Amino acid sequence: MRHTRILTRATGAQNSPFCAALTPAQAQQARAFHRSFPQYAPTPLVALPALGARLGLGGLFIKDESPRFGLNAFKVLGGSYAIGRHIAARLGSRPEEMTHAALTGADAREALGDAVFFTATDGNHGRGVAWTARELGCRAVVRMPKGTVKSRVENIRALGAEVTVEERNYDGCVRLAAQQAAQTPGGVLVQDTAWPGYEQIPLHIMQGYLTMALEADEQMDAPPTHVFLQAGVGSMAAAVAAYFEQAHPQDPPKIILVEPTAADCFFRSAAKGEITAVKGDMPTMMAGLACGEPSPIAWDILKGLTAAYLSCEDAAAARGMRALARPLAGDRAIVSGESGAATMGALLDAAADEKAREALGLDERARVLLISTEGDTDPVNYRRVMEEG
DSSP states (O other), rough: OOOEEEEEEEEEOOOOGGGGOOOOHHHHHHHHHHTTTOOOOOOOOEEEEEEEETTOSSSEEEOOOTTTTGTTSSSSHHHHHHHHHHHHHHTOGGGOOOOHHHTTSSEEEEEEEOEEEEEESSSHHHHHHHHHHHHHHHHEEEETTTTTOOHHHHHHHHOOOEEOOOOSSSSHHHHHHHHHHHHSSSSEEEEOOOOOTOHHHHHHHHHHHHHHHHHHHHSSSSSSSEEEEESSSSSHHHHHHHHHHEEEEEEOOOOEEEEEEGHHHHHHHHTTOOOOOOOOOOOOOOOGGGOOOOOOHHHHHHHHHEEEEEEEEEEHHHHHHHHHHOOOSSOOOOOTTTTTTTHHHOOOOOOOHHHHHHHOOOSTTOOEEEOBBOOOOHHHHHHHHHHHH
């Protein structure tokens, strides 16, 4: 393939025990929470019949997350739900009692006290945490890796958060945020990756992502046969994979994981059969996926559910961005950013390669679901990619 490497693996290994927290029933609970927010609306599922036919597929569908809560990305689903669960625990409330009204009421404010929510982000997750903190009248502190573009920094600052760009990569920022949260009175780390001793909040974030999976499942007139998912630390991919495995146990879809070549920690982990980190700088325009260390929770789930791992160069993501922005006649245009369009670029490469098509089962029976996880969160680079094409 031109800009993508493929690694296939047999699925069917024993499901991770974490899947028990990522069921369709839990998805219903997460969506009920999100529905209580006045900003909630399901994001659209867009069918691309013309492109699907050209690629020889039975159907091609894109879940467009750019309208999510007005934040141009899906990440707010996880951060808001995890913070909601944290507040519910402080109040002694049951998770199903969580609503926007309850979380923003006087009792919640009193229970939170001087809470400060810390996180590290490449952009979208931090924006979601900052937005939720503002909704609750709390402080947010966000640490971002070197090279972060100005627009992503300013989008978070505009929500009232304290933001710094650090001289370290994403994984280093995670460690910094964790250290500072532990040293700050009222500090709470809201991070979408896990490590021993820090698993509950990351798992709650993953539960929040189930709202997106449930919506997509209901919006399709038949279940997908293939789901292409982006992996940074892997939390979103693992949550969606676990949902579909349990929602359609008789015929679960093939899970195809997509990463930038510069940060393909799941690809490398699958090749070695154990968690393998990518060290140092990870130069890629797919900033939301520039994570060098898999979340252990996500790895435990994905190692048994993933049928193939695709490692993509930036050129593949750029091609995906342009394909979505400039659709074939009859298809709808979608504005998808670098990380959002990675799966489309990977699909285009795979569909153009006979061996990859056969290995992945991309034929006329395939109903492929992609998730455009973000819109043009870096407008300058988005324009550059469009002009270069």
